[in-house]
Amino acid sequence: MAINWLGLLAIGVFYIFVIAIGIWASRKSKLEVKKCTGRQSEVTMVGGRNLNIWVSMFTMTATWVSGGFILGTAELVYDPTKGLLWAVGPVAFAMNMIIGGLFFVTPMRSKNYVTLMDPFQEKYGNTIAAVLFIPILLADIFWAACILGALGATVSVITDISRYWSVFISAVVAIVYTVLGGLYSVAYTDVIQLMFMFFGLWLCVPFILSSPYFNTITESAVNRIYQEPWIGQIKMEDIGSWVDNVLLLSISGMCYQAFYQRVLSAASDAQAKLTCFVGAVLCPILGIPSVLVGAVAASTDWNQTSFGGPSPYEQGLAGLILPIALQHLCPFFVSLVGMGALAAAVMSSVDSVLLSAASQIARNIYKNILYKKASEKSIMVVIRVSIILCGLLGALLGTISTSVVLFWIATSDLLYSIMTPQVICTLFLPHWVNHYGACSGFVSGLLLRALVGEPLLGLPSVLPLPWDKILEDGQKQHVVPFRTAIVIITFATILLVSQISRWLSAKGLLGGICVTNSDLNGMKRIPTDDKIQEPSL
Template sequence: MAIFVPGLVVLVVFYLLIFAVGLWAAWKKWKGEEEDKYNERQMVGGRDMGMIVGSFTMTATWVGGAYINGTAEYVYTPGLGLYWTQAPLVSIPCLILVAIFFAKKMRTQNFTTILDPLQYKFGRYMGVLLYIPALLSDLFWSAAILAALGGTLSVIIGLDVLISVIISACIAVLYTLVGGLYSVAYTDILQLIVVLIGLMLALPFAFTHPAVSSIATTAYDSPGWLGTPDTATIGLWIDFVLILTLGGIPAQVLYQRVLAMKSVRKSQMTLVIAGIGTAIFGLPSILFGAIAASTDWNATEYDSAGKSPLENNEHYYILPIVLRYLTPTPVAVIGLGALAAAVMSSIDSAILSSSSMFSRNVYQFTFRNKASKRELEWVMRCTTICFAIPAAAIAITVESIQNLWYLCIDVVYVVLFPQITSVMYLDPNTYGSLPAYFIGIILRLGGGEPSFKLDPFIHYPGGLNFPFKTFAMVVSFITLVVFSYAAKYLFEKGIIPEKYDIFQCKLARGGRSIRIDEIMEPDHVYENKTLGKETETETSKL
């Protein structure tokens, strides 16, 4: 396929514009700022973000290339349809739950990452273990996003998938390195506007194409794009809904924005606005999927052999295919910019998420307590680059974009959701956290994972219809609570001597474990055992 030069020119101009906005945001934030504020600026934007910027960046983080492309993919695919396309629906309850139950606790304590409360409560080495599922989640998410863009560029302008993935990853890394969260946030504003304009402009042309039948009629065909509820798979459907609703709660990309807001109330309002905005931005993708399912592809120039995208196994890229063959070329190019914007609005967030957690929770808190500001600055930069490489590699080999997007939430749902919820509302300890961590992983992997051709080694009752992921999460949660309180009882009663408190949870008689609510109070200097030195202190500046 020959390179479509006008489309390539538009893409280059758009990427240069994104990079320029990122540099401008970085300069604006640097101006008059102390040099030693670098890490806080990178991770949480200096904690002074306003409502408008916060609402845009929170929404743009979720409205990524995987979300836009994956939603259209599922609506178009026979046997799935709108019935299995839960992402736009559950975004509202997910973000509202964060606003009600988690945002206030995280923001008032002035944490910097989602791992902070876990590491403070369970210790530095447990924090490293909990970083692994968070890292994998960001990797899978980034790969899904880059894969969406690779397919888009390949379909519309004929650019090789490998080249497009590498270029997009490099651009995102560059402006993230320069400006951190503020560069990400300001570029998100531009990207979200481009997504809205591009998709809404393309919809009327796709709807009115001669090859497209009425979506109201095709909705109820067999199979129709609405999808059909099936009692044989209701357990699996419920599993997916719970994963998408609760699995997004422990996402670091969320708390980057929550912790960057000027106040608790603004962070909560931003989450609610973003939930509604995310659902609204899912509507064009749903309609594009319905249009694709209602198209007679023999009446288009898509394939001279008369095959449909489904028959060519290209339903993963159905949205760019619709733009390319059902809209005029200028509109398709603008749509390309919209999809590229959606990708860039999320990939930078994922990159910043993992590099922030590594430099702070793994490198500084676990191995280099006395690391200088300059050292941490370079660790974060190197981690940002290193993270983008495997993400791009996975993107090049991925099959289903939507499946990979589900998998990124799946990982944190099973392992991290029980841990963060228990820390916020109960009084767990490392004796519960460690077994819960491994039990959750074993039960989850036991069900298999088709995306990586991993066959199940635990045969759950009901087969695929058994919600084994939710089962793994619930068992992990119960294990965490039971083991934590059992250890607390045994140490407090003196049944197990204090000398056997290998995790130094201070549960023995006369001791008292510290709840998260008590860790950080305004203007309070606290002792932090997770830093490995009894003399290490950190001051909260609310």
């Protein structure tokens, strides 16, 4: 297959422009470091806590509107087994930001935390915090894989170059400018990327809607034409799964360091909350083009297009429906603009993911655990090395599957089931929980999620649930919202074990419980035999 050199040139120009913005922003970062002598790592992680309000709003929105968001929404609308009713991402992400702005901004900013792991280390000590960091790190890497895979697949469709090269070149570009300037480079490139994303996606909409190869999307929304109606349906046995997806995408964002980096980089609480609320408005707006592309694709007679037959869904290419639709339903130059918009979406998210993972590795693992006397210079080295390693690992995973939804759901699922109860308990109920409860909750949440299984990841379902339905392929379909049930059980386990262990400790039947400063300030009564110590597993 011949390489589309014009398309490749367009992508190359866009990448060079993004790197140039990153280099310019890195100079601003250096100026900020001079104002904050001895805090270079903090400037890299949270931008000196004085990021411009407009930049804050743009970088928050750009981080959430990723390649997974754009491609995943189009894939779900186009998929004849799902449909629009299952494409809950735009609305769920808006709910996510509203919840974050209302409830999570103040407790994180009130103690000048730098990373999400700071309150865990403060509450439970380094050992347990390090264990709790594992799912957060894995989720960041899966998220990077999701969005890099999305871009790699898109670039390969438009330019006809290898998907593997597309993924790794995109990863290298994001790694370069993230290493150069930290949060400043990430934030300022996000401004340009969000603007390009907005205008690029909406520019494609009229051309997609004027394609001669599809019936009206209003007719195909409710009637079968070329495939099942794209509006979709939610059967009684699917309600539990649908509720799970909505809550998963609405709440799991509170477990991402990428969210807190933007919240903590704002100059004030009011600015941080405004950033969240503006993002909640922009997310659904940026999701509309993907919905329209998916609807048009579901209404198209692909045999009449240059794509030919069978349809993308029948060829297992539903995850690439957006770039396929751009290429075969739009003029070539319009498809290039659309691809650039998707590239912008990916870059604006993958850089944030890499920086969030690297920040926690450098601060919470390297400095707080491995080498407590670490200098600012050595911390910066660890940040840069971590960005490179996480980026390359994410790129490697991004070449495994063409389904964006697979990594998108797996990423959020990992944090929702295991970490959501931990974050809520640590931030809002610190006086009611201890390290015994945290460990028990972690183990029970992980064990239950593994036993329930996950077809997308090839995990068999071992634990029987009420009203399970056996499908034709032998897989179990869970009727109950099992992810949310696991969250509730884990939450109850943390609280119950914490209180039981506290009672046993007061009776002298259990070793000392770790008591922190927050406990000392908040508890009316502390058992006399509790000792302040480093908890261990």
